[in-house]
Amino acid sequence: MQLDLGSDPRTDVLRRLQAALIQRFGRIIRPPDKRRSPEWVLVHGVIGAQTKTAASNASTDGLLEEFGNWDAVAEVPVDKLESRLQRQTFPSVAAQRLSDCLNAIVEERGSVDLRHLSNLPTEEAIAWLETLPGVARKNSAGVMNASTLNRKAMVIDGHHRRIMQRMGIVPAKADTAKTYNALMPIVPNEWSAEDMDEHHLLLKKLGQTFCRPRKAECEGCPARADCQTGTQSSPAR
Numbered sequence: 001m002q003l004d005l006g007s008d009p010r011t012d013v014l015r016r017l018q019a020a021l022i023q024r025f026g027r028i029i030r031p032p033d034k035r036r037s038p039e040w041v042l043v044h045g046v047i048g049a050q051t052k053t054a055a056s057n058a059s060t061d062g063l064l065e066e067f068g069n070w071d072a073v074a075e076v077p078v079d080k081l082e083s084r085l086q087r088q089t090f091p092s093v094a095a096q097r098l099s100d101c102l103n104a105i106v107e108e109r110g111s112v113d114l115r116h117l118s119n120l121p122t123e124e125a126i127a128w129l130e131t132l133p134g135v136a137r138k139n140s141a142g143v144m145n146a147s148t149l150n151r152k153a154m155v156i157d158g159h160h161r162r163i164m165q166r167m168g169i170v171p172a173k174a175d176t177a178k179t180y181n182a183l184m185p186i187v188p189n190e191w192s193a194e195d196m197d198e199h200h201l202l203l204k205k206l207g208q209t210f211c212r213p214r215k216a217e218c219e220g221c222p223a224r225a226d227c228q229t230g231t232q233s234s235p236a237r
């Protein structure tokens, strides 16, 4: 549930953070023609563990190009899927998860078709997605936010979670679902689904540059003024 505007100081931190990141990195807006179908985003997430986005993009596009539609992919034997998922870091795991997930959708919906999600409230749709094999919060939120559904749902990857933890916005040991649950009520009310997508993409950029997994380069980091770790390491400029 959204809190009243201004009722949590972390909401203003998120506003300042967004402005500082845009000032440093520029706008990172996903063009409307880069929004893929919910089914494409789901598949991309299910096969994407520990794999670079570009490789998962190519694998997902490759499956669709070869087999024509997701119902046909659901019928492909797992060993054949595995041979088509060699770009993925764990091809056999990706193939099994994909087969299980697509077939669970066919069993429940009759075909690999997620149009019913557009009729559900976002949190209900996320809960439904997470009943599918291999689907956790990062992927379910991605289906709702980064696809043509374009809903207000925060997509949280490892970069995003680590930065929120180091900044002290979410608890240090929060997993993805806990991070999501902590962030959603404090997202500024005025942010659109596109703003939330851009926020995630900007944090990914921050995580690849200043706030890297093994070493935080707090000196010069655009988030430092509002960061618990950055301000404790030495005085912020």
Ligand code: SF4
Pocket: 163, 166, 167, 210, 211, 212, 216, 217, 218, 219, 221, 222, 223, 224, 227, 228, 229, 230, 231
């Ligand atoms: S100030 Fe340091 S810990 Fe905080 S977000 Fe920036 S790099 Fe990460």
